[in-house]
Amino acid sequence: MTAPVVFADRITKRFAGHTAVRGLSLTVPGGGLYGLLGPNGAGKTTTIRMLLNIITPDEGRVVLFGSEGTGRDLSERIGYLPEERGLYPKMKVLDQLAFLGEAKGLSRWDARKRAKSWLERLGLGEWTLRKVSDLSKGMQQKVQFAGALQHEPELLILDEPFSGLDPVNSQVMRDVVVDVARSGRTVLFSTHIMEHAEKMCDGVVIIARGEKVVDGPLAQIKHEFGKSHVALTFSRNQAAAKRVLADRNLVAHADDAGASAEIELAVGAEPDALLRALVQADVGLSRFEVVEPSLQSIFIAKVGDAAQPAMRQEA
Amino acid sequence: MNKILAVIRREFIERVRTKSFLLGTFLLPLMIGLFGYLPQLLIRRDVSTRGLIVINAAEGTAAERVVEALRASRIGEGDLARPRYTVILLPAEGRAEVLRDSIVRTIGLREGPPGAPDGLLILTEASVTEGKVTYLGSNVTSIRDMSAMERLLGPMLREERLRRVNADSAVLRAAELKLNLDATKVSEGKLTGQSAEAAFWLAYIVNLVMYITLLLYGMQVMTAVVEEKSNRIVEVLISSMTPFQLLLGKVIGVGAVGLVQLAIWGATGFYLTTMLGSRTSGMESLAVDGTAQSLTIPQVSVELVLVILLFFLLGFFLYSALYAAIGSMCTTTQEAQQANTPVTMMIAVGMISMFGLINEPSGTMARVLTFIPFFTPIVMPVRYAISPMGTLEVLLAALDVVLGLLAVTWLAGRIYRVGILSYGKKPSLKELWGWVRTR
Numbered sequence: 001m002t003a004p005v006v007f008a009d010r011i012t013k014r015f016a017g018h019t020a021v022r023g024l025s026l027t028v029p030g031g032g033l034y035g036l037l038g039p040n041g042a043g044k045t046t047t048i049r050m051l052l053n054i055i056t057p058d059e060g061r062v063v064l065f066g067s068e069g070t071g072r073d074l075s076e077r078i079g080y081l082p083e084e085r086g087l088y089p090k091m092k093v094l095d096q097l098a099f100l101g102e103a104k105g106l107s108r109w110d111a112r113k114r115a116k117s118w119l120e121r122l123g124l125g126e127w128t129l130r131k132v133s134d135l136s137k138g139m140q141q142k143v144q145f146a147g148a149l150q151h152e153p154e155l156l157i158l159d160e161p162f163s164g165l166d167p168v169n170s171q172v173m174r175d176v177v178v179d180v181a182r183s184g185r186t187v188l189f190s191t192h193i194m195e196h197a198e199k200m201c202d203g204v205v206i207i208a209r210g211e212k213v214v215d216g217p218l219a220q221i222k223h224e225f226g227k228s229h230v231a232l233t234f235s236r237n238q239a240a241a242k243r244v245l246a247d248r249n250l251v252a253h254a255d256d257a258g259a260s261a262e263i264e265l266a267v268g269a270e271p272d273a274l275l276r277a278l279v280q281a282d283v284g285l286s287r288f289e290v291v292e293p294s295l296q297s298i299f300i301a302k303v304g305d306a307a308q309p310a311m312r313q314e315a
Numbered sequence: 316m317n318k319i320l321a322v323i324r325r326e327f328i329e330r331v332r333t334k335s336f337l338l339g340t341f342l343l344p345l346m347i348g349l350f351g352y353l354p355q356l357l358i359r360r361d362v363s364t365r366g367l368i369v370i371n372a373a374e375g376t377a378a379e380r381v382v383e384a385l386r387a388s389r390i391g392e393g394d395l396a397r398p399r400y401t402v403i404l405l406p407a408e409g410r411a412e413v414l415r416d417s418i419v420r421t422i423g424l425r426e427g428p429p430g431a432p433d434g435l436l437i438l439t440e441a442s443v444t445e446g447k448v449t450y451l452g453s454n455v456t457s458i459r460d461m462s463a464m465e466r467l468l469g470p471m472l473r474e475e476r477l478r479r480v481n482a483d484s485a486v487l488r489a490a491e492l493k494l495n496l497d498a499t500k501v502s503e504g505k506l507t508g509q510s511a512e513a514a515f516w517l518a519y520i521v522n523l524v525m526y527i528t529l530l531l532y533g534m535q536v537m538t539a540v541v542e543e544k545s546n547r548i549v550e551v552l553i554s555s556m557t558p559f560q561l562l563l564g565k566v567i568g569v570g571a572v573g574l575v576q577l578a579i580w581g582a583t584g585f586y587l588t589t590m591l592g593s594r595t596s597g598m599e600s601l602a603v604d605g606t607a608q609s610l611t612i613p614q615v616s617v618e619l620v621l622v623i624l625l626f627f628l629l630g631f632f633l634y635s636a637l638y639a640a641i642g643s644m645c646t647t648t649q650e651a652q653q654a655n656t657p658v659t660m661m662i663a664v665g666m667i668s669m670f671g672l673i674n675e676p677s678g679t680m681a682r683v684l685t686f687i688p689f690f691t692p693i694v695m696p697v698r699y700a701i702s703p704m705g706t707l708e709v710l711l712a713a714l715d716v717v718l719g720l721l722a723v724t725w726l727a728g729r730i731y732r733v734g735i736l737s738y739g740k741k742p743s744l745k746e747l748w749g750w751v752r753t754r
Contacts, residue, residue, distance in 0.1 A: 002697070016749055052554045056360025075555040082554075091329060102321035103555040147551065 001067025005030045005155050005186045006051060011060035013046050013119040020046040021209040028188055033181045036190040037295075039303055043210040044190040048159050051188075052080055064155070076105040079153035083160045083190075085144050089133035093119065093143055096132055100147040102214035111150070118127070118146035120190035122172070138169050146175060149180070156180055162196055174200065178265050199294040222292050225301075229293045230271055233260040235284035243279045255297050260287070261295050318369075318556045319564040320679075326539070326568025331575070340576050344583035364390070365460075366432035367400045370414050372407035372439045377475040381438060384471050399463070403432065411437060419451065436464075470672060517663050518673055518700040521623060524577075525693045526666040530628060530659065532573040533634040539565055540735070541651045545597030549735045566635045573631070586726025622699045622709060629716040631691025633723055634658065640727035643734030644741055654741065666691030676701040685712050723732040 006028035013021045021043040036043050049055045051062055053071035064074050070196055071078060094115055098114045101111025122142045127135060134168050135143065141164065148156065161177070162170045178200065181187045192196055196219070197204055205215035214221055238258060245254040245263060250273060253264040265274065273289050278285055279290050293301075330336055349394060367385060371378035407414060422432055428466060434452035441447040450461075477487055540562075543549045552561055591740065602664040637658045645651040668690065672681050676698050683691045695712050698704065733750040734742075742750065 015748065049736075053552065054554055073558060078554070080548070080551060080554045082550040084550065086546040086549075086551070088329070088543075088546060088548060090333075091325075095325075095329075098324050100551065103318055103552055105317065105555075108321075143550075163685060213515065 002030060003063070004028055005065060006188060007063040008047075008067075009048070009061050009063070010052060011050050011057040011062060013043075013050060014057065014058050014191055020049065020210055021057075021207075022214050024207065024210070025060075026051075026205055026212070028186060028203070030186055031181070032186065033177070033186050033200050034186070034188045035201035035204040035209070036188060037192065037204055037299060038207040039101040039136065039192065040189070041208045044207065045159055046210075047207065048157055048188075048190060052078065052157065054096070054121070060183055075253065077138065077154045079104075079148035079151065079156045081145060081148040081156075081158045081161055085141055086139070087132045087140055087144060089131070091132055092129055093124065093132055093135065094128040097143065097147055097150060101150055104151040104153075106151055109239040115146070118150050118229055119143075122146055134218070137164070138166060141165060145176070154185050155184065156187045156189075158187065158221075160191060161189050161193065170204075179246075180294050185265075192298040196292070205294070206299060213302045214298070218295070221298065222295075224292050225298050228265045228271065228275060229262060229297065230265065230286060231260070231262050231289045231291045232285070233287035234277070234278070235286050237281065237283045240281040241278065241283040244274075244281050246279070250274050250277060253301065255300060262291070263295060264293070264297070294310065319560050319567070322556075322561060322564025323568040326565055327571050330535075330572045332567070336572070336576070340579050344580055352548055353650055365400050365434055365573075366403075366434055367434045368403045368405060368418060369436045369438060370405050370407050370411050370418075372409075372411040373443055374440060375443070375479070377443050377472065378404060378438050380475060381436075384467050388467055391520075392558035394652045401432075411439065415451070443472055444701065446472060448472075455680070462520065462647070478742045481739075484527065498719060500658060501716055506671050515673065515701075517619075518669065518697050521619075521700045522666060522693065522697045523695055524667040525623070525630065526662060528573060529630050529634050529662050529692065532569055532631055533638040533662070535569050536566055536575075536635040537577060537638035537642040537651055537655060539569060540639045540731070541645055541648050544643065545648075545734050553735070557590075558735065559728050562636075562728060562731055565638065566632065569635070570628070570631055596616070609715065616703075618703060619696070619699055623696045625713060626692045626695050626716070629713065629720060633688065633692065633716065633720045634662065636720070636724045640730040640734070643731040644737075644747070646738055648708055650741065662693070665690040669697050672697050673701060677704075686715050688716045688723075689717075691716045729753075 004027045006026060008024060008026040009221075010023045010025050011021060012019065012234055024043070024047060026047070036044050036047065043189070046055070050057045051064070051071060052075075053062070053073075055195070062071065064071055065077065067074060091099070094112065097115030098108060098118070100192060102108055106114065116128060116308055119125055121144070124139060124142060124146075127139065132140060132143065145161070149157070156177070158177070160174060165173065174196070181202075185268065201218055203217045204221065206213045216224075240254070241261075245251050245256060245261060248266060250266055250269045251263045252266040255262045255303040263274075271288075275285075275288055278288070290294075369378060369382055369385075382402050382404050385400045385402050386398065387397040390399050405414060415435065418435055434450065435661060437449040438450075439449075446469075450464065473490065474487060477490060484492075485512075543552075543565075548560070592624070638655060641655045641658060642651050644656055665684075668680070668684055672684075672694065681694065681698055684694045691712050695709070699709070729751045730747060733753055737750075
């Protein structure tokens with residue numbers, strides 16, 4: 001078996017006053033999309049920075065591509081989009097990208113050529129000779145995205161890549177990322193938008209308060225979570241529905257969104273029993289489906305209620 | 316290595332392309348030149364030929380001598396030379412005052428076309444015996460005109476006076492000698508051939524150049540660091556290169572811009588001084604005190620240039636490292652501008668110390684300051700300009716700065732590395748120490 005692309009062994013990082021990441025181990029196999037999930041302040045950015053050797057772990061070690069070098073030594077094989085985006089505002093778009101390419105070890109000529117073709121691909125062909133500050137925020141994000149991709153890295157690390165983008169641009173970027181993963185390269189990205197992770201990722205790691213909560217291939221995580229989940233939608237009488245869902249003999253946990261809910265059945269409870277109870281309560285049931293647990297419900301179950309307010313805020 | 320080069324090139328090209336660089340580089344010398352040249356243009360008016368009427372009420376040959384001297388006086392040199400005065404000599408024949416009044420009334424002595432009479436000179440016996448000469452004219456406020464005339468009349472009248480007491484020509488020649496204190500700098504038992512005045516100006520200019528350049532380019536490094544940090548571009552960069560590589564590239568890039576700017580200023584300055592120098596020597600007879608002094612262009616030895624360059628580079632690296640560390644601690648340029656005061660003060664102390672150094676270039680203060688690395692870069696070139704010291708002492712001082720530089724760079728590098736990723740409030744001293752100790 002080939003070495004994992006990213007392997008972190010019990011890495012820990014302390015800052016004055018608190019521990020940002022504690023004994024985190026991580027294995028990202030080659031190829032495909034891998035999500036790094038966690039509520040705000042969970043240590044996602046710190047973890048990513050340690051993987052890239054932007055900051056050094058206090059304990060533990062990081063191995064990339066099974067090789068000796070640090071993330072910085074191997075930076076030619078890695079593309080990185082940080083959470084806080086930034087470009088030199090007064091530089092011309094093309095010069096800017098060429099410089100980023102050079103920083104990744106491309107020759108000047110090659111960097112310019114690639115920069116041009118990426119700008120064309122992302123629909124910024126007319127803007128190559130304009131100053132970065134003339135571009136809209138969305139366009140600047142695209143430029144930076146191109147900067148992370150133009151040297152065709154084997155490993156692409158993206159920190160919250162889809163935040164702050166409109167739906168159209170977000171879709172453009174997701175398509176590009178999926179393309180990269182399909183071509184056999186590896187994409188590791190952090191997000192707190194569960195739908196993106198659920199749709200795109202082959203594997204995920206969920207971290208909270210600096211520690212790993214769960215990781216592995218998505219299908220396996222869902223399988224191991226293994227509880228029977230039911231997705232519900234009702235058209236009336238929500239109060240009655242709430243009472244049914246509050247019955248701890250039937251329902252272990254409910255993710256209640258008013259007119260719809262995803263619930264986890266209590267141990268030993270049958271879906272039939274829940275269905276009967278709901279029909280009796282006359283809630284106008286329009287959907288009753290036994291489903292795999294969604295990433296969202298796994299996330300909430302694993303991370304706990306502490307993360308909920310933060311997530312609602314940003315999702 | 317290629318990455319450092321990329322950073323250097325970006326830093327250099329983006330800076331050289333800015334309007335402020337172009338303005339600063341080309342407009343500044345132009346303005347200095349203009350300010351130097353403008354007064355020269357303005358006094359041009361005074362350099363036209365003046366018409367002079369001389370009323371002679373003195374006995375003997377005094378008036379002839381004076382008129383001869385006035386007629387021989389020239390404006391400018393070579394082909395461009397014009398007579399300074401056209402002179403009409405009128406014998407007074409006992410009615411000097413009547414003549415004077417009628418001339419003032421009829422001609423008016425107003426400024427007219429070149430050569431038209433606009434000045435009246437009255438020579439009497441008192442002119443020879445007491446040196447008293449009366450002049451009437453519209454241009455009496457022009458110090459240059461007046462001193463030019465004094466310069467011409469003085470020796471002629473003195474000569475006449477001496478002749479009357481039958482002094483022989485040897486005495487006449489002896490009496491012409493003027494006092495000329497020729498102070499020449501002696502260093503290491505050798506005559507340097509450099510005048511005291513030139514040495515002072517040289518030290519002064521060297522001091523100013525070191526001060527301004529260290530401050531200017533140090534600040535530029537600081538601003539570049541803060542901007543990179545507030546743009547948030549720094550994180551992408553240090554995922555591909557070490558903070559030290561980035562810092563080094565940045566410092567060298569800014570330094571290269573500085574050297575180019577200095578070279579352009581230097582070349583323009585040299586050109587302007589030589590050009591103006593030749594022009595003023597053409598007008599040298601205009602100078603107030605009448606000696607052949609134009610601009611004191613200090614002699615610059617190759618050794619001094621080398622010492623300046625060596626200590627500029629060392630000082631620039633030392634202070635850039637400090638400024639970069641300050642920049643990395645701050646989130647906005649305004650914040651950085653307040654935080655840099657301690658560093659700026661150190662440069663200022665170096666500059667101010669020059670006034671003590673000039674009095675005693677090898678005194679205790681000079682020696683102590685020389686071996687404090689923060690002051691060496693300014694103190695050394697100034698001391699060297701005043702009185703060159705041996706190669707060993709220069710190298711020791713350089714070594715001293717290098718050691719200081721290593722310590723400061725190590726410290727600044729460690730602060731920079733953490734600082735560029737830290738946002739929010741400025742760190743306390745205790746937190747800073749924590750940054751230094753972070754792995």
